[in-house]
Amino acid sequence: MARPHIEPFVELNDDYKNFSLPGFAAHSHYKVLSLDVDTGACTLKMRFDAGYSRKPGMSYADVEIFVLTGTMKVGEQICGEGHYLFVPAGYALGAIDVPEGCEALVMYNDSEPSFVESDTHHALCLKEGFVSTNAYEDAPWAVANLVTPSVASGCMIKVLHYDVLSEALSFIYCMTPQFAQDNISYHDCCEESYHIWGTSWMMQFGDLPTGGYFWRPPYIDHGAFRSKFGTIAFGRTDSKLHNYFHFNPWSNPDENRLRAAAQVYRQRPELYQWIASDGHNHPHGPPDFEHKHYHDNPQIQGFHAQHHHGHDHDH
């Protein structure tokens, strides 16, 4: 069971809870924004009180951290507002100190939150995947038509993490004041967003204000969009972001998936025939002479298992 659709969810008025998991020191608190109840993978909003500290250590999941308010010291790095970390599973992150309090989005991508004290990386850690950057200061805004067909002009993006195998993206994005897009979109990927500031409106879900969040499974209609005063938000996909656009407010996820498959049928007939024919059903994915070991990639395994689960319910 993958994470359920949650949209819109506004977390600002909910209370933080105290951690009771081993390895999570006092002075840290959490709210669950989304959760996969089978794997424990989750997106949390966390608060670290003044005086929080943690020894160097690793997690068994890929972890992403986005600092919303305050400052967190990670090893020698001062991580202020807008700092983003991608910490591969098994990566020994430096000691964390929070002298004056801090709030952050913290995402455990593969399993429940875990912490093991260590000052050396795990032998199997894919440590070259580590990312540390300030999204506000260290990256330029790009027009969002790096994905085509594109959202309307007035939506800008800074890509913070890109998985070369799955094309999963982590990014911040903004909408200009008076942003408007009149069509309806859906994707093949899961899509997640947290509104750092500002309110946008969607035809299906109404206003998503500051503190608003969604986890949206594939093929769910969203849009038209408007934003009166603009927004800035943190977003992610779990695989390739392709925009399917249309103007039918009544289509459902099954119809949207069929319409996506019809595009493959029309535009890549050879591939469609091969996938649809018997005897080519590779449970772990077809061989790829360029990426021989992609079957072992935990992120590919993780989200693929989730997506397959979703299909089982439909057929």
Ligand SMILES: [Fe+2]
């Ligand atoms: Fe979308």
